[in-house]
Amino acid sequence: MTLKYYHAEPAANSLKSMICLHEKGLDFESNYVNLHTFEQHSDWFVKLNPEGQVPVLVHDGTIITHTTVINEYLEDVFPDVPLRPADPAGKARMRVWNKFVDEQVMNHVSMHGWHRMVGVIARGIDTGAFEKLMERIPLPDQRKKWMNARSGFSEADLQNATDKIIYACKKVDDHLADNTWLAGEMFTSADANFYSMCGMMVERMFTELEVAKNYPRLVDWRERMTARPGVQAALKMPDHTNPALRTWTGEVL
Ligand SMILES: N[C@@H](CCC(=O)N[C@@H](CS)C(=O)NCC(=O)O)C(=O)O
Numbered sequence: 001m002t003l004k005y006y007h008a009e010p011a012a013n014s015l016k017s018m019i020c021l022h023e024k025g026l027d028f029e030s031n032y033v034n035l036h037t038f039e040q041h042s043d044w045f046v047k048l049n050p051e052g053q054v055p056v057l058v059h060d061g062t063i064i065t066h067t068t069v070i071n072e073y074l075e076d077v078f079p080d081v082p083l084r085p086a087d088p089a090g091k092a093r094m095r096v097w098n099k100f101v102d103e104q105v106m107n108h109v110s111m112h113g114w115h116r117m118v119g120v121i122a123r124g125i126d127t128g129a130f131e132k133l134m135e136r137i138p139l140p141d142q143r144k145k146w147m148n149a150r151s152g153f154s155e156a157d158l159q160n161a162t163d164k165i166i167y168a169c170k171k172v173d174d175h176l177a178d179n180t181w182l183a184g185e186m187f188t189s190a191d192a193n194f195y196s197m198c199g200m201m202v203e204r205m206f207t208e209l210e211v212a213k214n215y216p217r218l219v220d221w222r223e224r225m226t227a228r229p230g231v232q233a234a235l236k237m238p239d240h241t242n243p244a245l246r247t248w249t250g251e252v253l
Contacts, residue, residue, distance in 0.1 A: 003028040006048065007055040008035045010237040012110070014055045016067040016196040018237060020074050020189050023230030024081045032238055036121065041136040052138040068098050071189040083189045094183040097190035105168045106197045108161035112205060114149045115158060122150035165206065168198060169215045176217035187228070195225045 005021060005028050007014035021028050033039045033054050041052045049056045049065050057064040057073065064073045075084045085091055125133065130150065137143040172194060175182065182190040199222045203211040212219050225231055 002058075002060055004031055004058040005029070005055060006031045006033050006045070006058070007237070008033055008040075009239045009241055010235050011201070012106075012113075012196055013053075013067045014237075015200075015234055016189075016192050017055055017057065017070045017074070018234040019192040019196065019231055020071045020083055022233040023083055023187075023192070023228070024074060024078050025230075026074070026078060030237060032240070034240065036240065038133055038136070041133070041138070046138060050138055052136075052142070068102055068189075068193065071098075071192070075189070083187065083192070085183060085186055085188065090183055090186065094188045094190045097182045097188075098193050100168075100171075101190070101193045101197050104164060105194065108164040108168075109198050109202070109205070111153055111161045112158065112165075114145060115153045118146070118149040119152060122146060125150075162206070165198065165202065166209060168194075169202060169209065169211065169218055172199070172221070173215040173218045176221050181221075191221075191225060192231075195222065195231070199225065 003021075003026060005018065007018060007030065009015075010018060033045060035054070039045055040049075040054055046052050048058070048063060051065065053065070055065075055067065055070065057070045059073075059077065064070050071083070075082070084094055122130070134143050134146060137146060172182070179185070181187045182194060199218065202209070203219065203222075209215075226235075
């Protein structure tokens with residue numbers, strides 16, 4: 001059996017499935033894809049994933065993309081250490097949380113990240129070279145996102161994204177009043193999802209939200225997440241980010 005994981009730094013989508021791989025104790029080959037040199041749009045990578053995005057899982061030659069799908073696949077093929085409830089109601093709870101994070105959280109946090117971090121990279125590229133890079137991006141929405149990152153997202157769009165993040169933090173914090181983990185009493189891939197997309201960095205990225213004061217249960221959950229050996233192992237995966245960006249706290253550099 002061969003399991004290969006193509007990924008970038010241990011954050012966001014790359015971290016999300018990496019947590020599940022480690023939590024399940026699976027032996028996998030780690031293949032770093034350098035987003036800083038746009039390797040995700042290179043010919044070899046687009047052959048693997050025509051959408052030109054990380055991460056990608058390759059299991060005995062079968063290519064699986066999209067982190068929520070990858071995590072469900074891992075669950076179906078490697079159920080020994082379960083990260084999904086066995087009962088239909090528990091499965092549904094987990095999936096509703098995954099759907100919430102995928103559809104109503106991920107893009108909003110990502111917009112702020114791109115505005116502040118990817119914008120630095122995008123603005124550093126000469127105009128002719130930038131246009132050439134844009135031509136290689138397979139997904140039209142992703143091409144627009146790169147162009148917006150270069151010019152800067154609008155204040156209205158950024159504010160809308162912040163509003164959605166505030167909503168998500170409150171929703172999770174309220175939910176954790178009666179639940180240990182997002183899907184109930186069991187740690188699931190939904191926890192890996194919210195942690196990777198928002199929970200682990202929300203306090204650092206959005207200091208104005210006063211996360212520790214306003215969402216203490218979310219912070220407690222985040223600490224319990226970070227302490228898990230599987231999460232620790234995932235966070236230790238290679239990080240090639242420019243050191244200035246790694247310690248970035250949210251200001252436009
Ligand atoms: N729905 C996809 C989203 C993947 C995604 O947005 N990947 C980002 C990294 S977090 C990426 O590859 N960005 C580089 C680019 O699009 O150029 C998933 O769940 O895997």
